[in-house]
Amino acid sequence: MKVELQSRNVEAFLLAAKTLHFGKAAELLCITPSAFSQRITSLESQLQSRLFHRQANTITLTEVGDRLLRYCEAVAGLEEELLRDIGGNKSLGGTVNIAGFSSASRSVLMPALQALQLAHPELTVHFRVAHMYELREILLRGQVDFIVSQDEIERAGFQSLLVGHEHNVLVERADGQGQSEVYLDHNQSDDFTERFLHRHDGGSDKLIRRRFCDDIYGILDAARLGFGRGVVPVHLLSPDMGLRLVPGYERAWATPVLLQFPHRDYYPAPLRAVRDALINHCRDALAVNRCQLRYTVFE
Structure with missing residues (x-):
């Protein structure tokens, strides 16, 4: 028996999948939250599957919801x-x-x-x-x-395809006058510098003092200004940045992209x-x- 999905229900699903918020999706459709929920419930009933995991303030796609989203995008x-x-x-x-x-x-x-x-x-x-x-x-x-x-x-x-490697090196201010005891990372959960030092130094687990700069460009700026040392990809470096390889760290960590x-x-x-x-x-x-x-x- 052929199953036909109602376009208005699918439209509601797509908006919810993109915004991950029923209220915002209802506003975009200019309908009440109750009417929006009815469309999602009707679609779930027709498919006999839950499309969203519903938490207190958030929603996420179930496996079936993910498959439906991919199907809709392909169509x-x-x-x-x-x-x-x-x-x-x-x-x-x-x-x-x-x-x-x-x-x-x-x-x-x-x-x-x-x-x-x-x-x-x-x-x-x-x-x-x-x-x-x-x-x-x-x-x-x-x-x-x-x-x-x-x-x-x-x-x-x-699918996962290797498209190259980043070559990551440890740099500091070119004149060597920066804070050599400080290491620069993105945020508290970023352990990239620690892993670089561990691998480069053959398993050293020394504690380091860290400073956080949000992203790689913040790390480059902070290293140039002498706020600390940073592990950065070679392809981002240019001669006018005022940076040099830290002496004794002339090896690059190749990480997959x-x-x-x-x-x-x-x-x-x-x-x-x-x-x-x-x-x-x-x-x-x-x-x-x-x-x-x-x-x-x-x-």
């Missing part, structure tokens, strides 16, 4: 691609959402997609910067189409184009060494 992509093709428009259009950690988004993702974006101005690519620990949930919740992360999502239905996305039976043309551009061009952006630094690599 929408196919429809748009068909209409553009029938209309004779061979340019790519639509919207693609990408999230990445701070040292990759501006310096790797944007350059990798520059040629594609200029060639297809009707294609809209939204970039989002997130902390490493946030990226997995952003992708699993369906808030973006791709993430670039260093931590692989080991879950059925998702992974492009991750949900598996689809069919990828609409905009998603295929963005995926292929990232696969083909991220590696070059990651290999940039403007300061011509000489170092050896460890993993």
Whole structure:
């Protein structure tokens, strides 16, 4: 027996999946919260499955909800691609959402997609910067189409492709007059510096004094101003930054950069184009060494 999903119920589901808030989604539809809940309940009843986990103040997609979201996105992509093709428009259009950690988004993702974006101005690519620990949930919740992360999502239905490595080095103010006993991190939960020192120094677990700078560009600025030492990717460094490798730390930690996305039976043309551009061009952006630094690599 054929099951047909009512479009108004699916519309409500999509808004709830994107906002993760029934109240906000109801406002966008200009209906009451009660009427909105009825649409979601009706859809869940038809599918005989819960689509959302409901907590006190938040909602999250269930596994079935995640599958429905992917299905709806695929259908929408196919429809748009068909209409553009029938209309004779061979340019790519639509919207693609990408999230990445701070040292990759501006310096790797944007350059990798520059040629594609200029060639297809009707294609809209939204970039989002997130902390490493946030990226997995952003992708699993369906808030973006791709993430670039260093931590692989080991879950059925998702693909993970290695697009290159960051070479991370320890730097300090060029004249050596900075606070050498302080180390710079993103926030309290960031243990990247400790792991770098542990690996570089052969297992040393010395306690370090830390200062937090929110993102990689804050770390670069703070190191330049002498607020401490920071572990940063080589591809972000330039000769005018006033930084140098810390003496005795001429080795770089190579960390993987992974492009991750949900598996689809069919990828609409905009998603295929963005995926292929990232696969083909991220590696070059990651290999940039403007300061011509000489170092050896460890993993």
